[in-house]
Amino acid sequence: MATPPHMALFERHAVRLHRNRAAALLDDHDFLFVEVADRLTERLDDVKRDFPLALDIGCHGGEVARSLTQGDHRRGNIETLIQCDPSPAMAQKAANGEHSLSFAADEEFLPIKPESFDLVLSNLSLHWANDLTGALVQIRQSLKPDGLFLAAMLGEGTLQELRTALMAAEIEIEMGMSPRVSPYATVQDLGGLLQRAGFAMPVVDTETITVSYPDIFKLMHDLRGMGETGAVSGRRKTFTRKDTLMRAAEIYVEKFAGQDDCGEGRIPATFDIIYLTAWSPHPDQQKPLQPGSAQTSLTQVLGDA
Numbered sequence: 001m002a003t004p005p006h007m008a009l010f011e012r013h014a015v016r017l018h019r020n021r022a023a024a025l026l027d028d029h030d031f032l033f034v035e036v037a038d039r040l041t042e043r044l045d046d047v048k049r050d051f052p053l054a055l056d057i058g059c060h061g062g063e064v065a066r067s068l069t070q071g072d073h074r075r076g077n078i079e080t081l082i083q084c085d086p087s088p089a090m091a092q093k094a095a096n097g098e099h100s101l102s103f104a105a106d107e108e109f110l111p112i113k114p115e116s117f118d119l120v121l122s123n124l125s126l127h128w129a130n131d132l133t134g135a136l137v138q139i140r141q142s143l144k145p146d147g148l149f150l151a152a153m154l155g156e157g158t159l160q161e162l163r164t165a166l167m168a169a170e171i172e173i174e175m176g177m178s179p180r181v182s183p184y185a186t187v188q189d190l191g192g193l194l195q196r197a198g199f200a201m202p203v204v205d206t207e208t209i210t211v212s213y214p215d216i217f218k219l220m221h222d223l224r225g226m227g228e229t230g231a232v233s234g235r236r237k238t239f240t241r242k243d244t245l246m247r248a249a250e251i252y253v254e255k256f257a258g259q260d261d262c263g264e265g266r267i268p269a270t271f272d273i274i275y276l277t278a279w280s281p282h283p284d285q286q287k288p289l290q291p292g293s294a295q296t297s298l299t300q301v302l303g304d305a
Contacts, residue, residue: 008130009183012086012106014231015128019060019087022227026061026093029225035209036273037063037123040152041075043277044068047148050077051119055142057107057151058125059083060227062094076119084110085125087227107135112142119143122151124273127184128231136197146282149199150275155206156184157272161256162219169248173241183232187274199278200285209271216249219269 022029041064044051054076056064065083068075083102085091095102105111107122107129120139129135139149185193187204194202213219223229257267279285 008233010128010130010231011233012108012128012130012231015227016086018224018229018231019085019227020089022225023061023087023089023093025225026090026227029222030061030063032209032211032226032271033060033063033124034067036152037067039207039273040064040121040123040150040275041067043150043275044076047076049148051148052077052079053117054078054081054119054121055112055117056081056083056094057110057120057122057139058128059085059094059102060090060123060125062096062102064121064123065094078119082117090227108138110135110138110142112138114141115144115147116142117144118147120147120149120151122153124152124154126151127154132185133193133196136193136199140198140278140280143280145280146285147280149278149280153190153274153276154184155272155274156186157208157270158184160270161252161268162216164255165216165248165252168251169244173244173247184272185274190274190276194276194278198281200281202276202278204274204276206272206274209273211269211271212266213269214266216245216252216267219267 059065062083065081068078068081080101083091083094084105085094085102086104086106088104091102091104107126108131120143122139126132126135143149187206191202191204194204211219213222220229252267257265
């Protein structure tokens with residue numbers, strides 16, 4: 001998914017500006033970041049290791065930092081958490097923990113020394129990277145040997161209802177369409193990218209979170225409040241026409257209202273969450289057997305059937 005600079009899929013300065021704008025009132029809209037941060041950091045409970053120094057890439061308002069501390073228990077036994085975000089306002093908002101530090105940095109240009117961290121986390125941020133392979137390589141290089149990488153990203157099914165409604169309305173009203181919702185990666189894409197970036201033992205899995213809304217306008221208000229509005233290169237820079245937006249609201253209800261047990265008169269918004277788990281290579285890690293090296297044949301297992 002590496003994208004040449006002249007073909008950048010996203011306008012990174014727009015991503016930064018959207019997050020800067022959202023930072024002040026993020027607490028009113030951060031429910032998805034909070035929920036996924038909890039689900040992401042829970043995975044550390046199954047890893048019997050200590051991670052003294054950790055990095056949170058794309059930290060937003062510090063949801064991962066808060067999730068790592070459950071009462072007196074600190075998941076991963078993390079002594080120091082360093083947080084970074086492309087938005088200076090978000091990085092400043094996240095800088096409120098006793099055991100954490102924060103700074104502004106772009107995920108695609110991390111100012112990190114090689115082999116610095118025991119653990120790197122990222123919660124719903126890397127889907128904005130133009131050069132995702134390059135970002136993953138930098139993350140792998142920043143990890144100590146046998147260091148752990150845990151991330152959550154938005155996947156291809158995210159906001160499929162909103163995409164459908166806006167596309168249909170724009171075609172009907174304006175006889176054309178422009179990019180409205182970001183394209184997202186697939187599970188297959190990300191598994192291959194982790195391997196290309198040099199990670200060992202990569203695992204990719206997915207789950208769906210469906211959020212219920214009274215109408216399309218509340219959904220779009222939340223997306224703006226999260227700093228997750230469109231930053232696709234080539235998108236229309238002017239406001240959406242009122243008649244197009246009203247028609248999109250009608251289409252959304254016609255096609256999707258009442259689905260996914262969201263309640264009568266309400267509409268669902270789908271968020272496809274993809275989780276990445278991988279390790280920085282180390283000579284002592286378990287490795288797959290070479291072809292032909294198995295000690296047990298299929299005949300012994302299956303019999304003569």
